[in-house]
Amino acid sequence: MESDGPGPGSEIDAVFIGSPRRSLYHLSRRPSAEADVTVYHVSEEPNIAVFEPRRIDDTGEALVWAIDDAHLRNYLVPRECPRVTFYAGPRTSVADRERFLGSSAAVVAIEAAWFPRMQSSRLFCYHLPADGFTCYDEIAGYFVSRTSVKPVSVECIGDPVSAILTRGVELRVLPTLSSLRDAVVASTLEFSVIRWRNASPR
16 A cells, blocks of 8 residues: 555556465456445555545546555555565465465565565554445455545554564565465465565566
């Protein structure tokens, strides 16, 4: 998510969502019914008074993007940080659970080159009113609104590393992400690959 444009999925070619019953694909544009959930928008900007709907491309609908609490972990990193995130879904095999997750409930994997920036970054987690938001993608936890949204409150996250760990998520720091990405995409895990254009070349 980002402050000067749409949030999750702001660059459609940089965010991929997958599940064992779906191949790698761009985000669905078929929102489901409104859900009673807590939604957030994470930014590196501290003073956003109103989130205005914005288009992610020339043909897309203008939307305000938000993330639900269960998937907030995927955005507790600097905006441009490439990452591979995954967790076990109902159709994830036992073998894939053991291979990729071990005892972890979920993993956020980043490149080692981005770790110092993550340690020094300050993020701002805006709490948004759930009214008016609809679910855009259940696996990714994306919610959208077609109207302007005023934050209810904002929390400064001065230590994103601790913020991820205290949510019971494993932060995996690797030299590169390419091999992990390929393996996760081919697995039965639920996953998101975000900001891949910023990842180190193979």
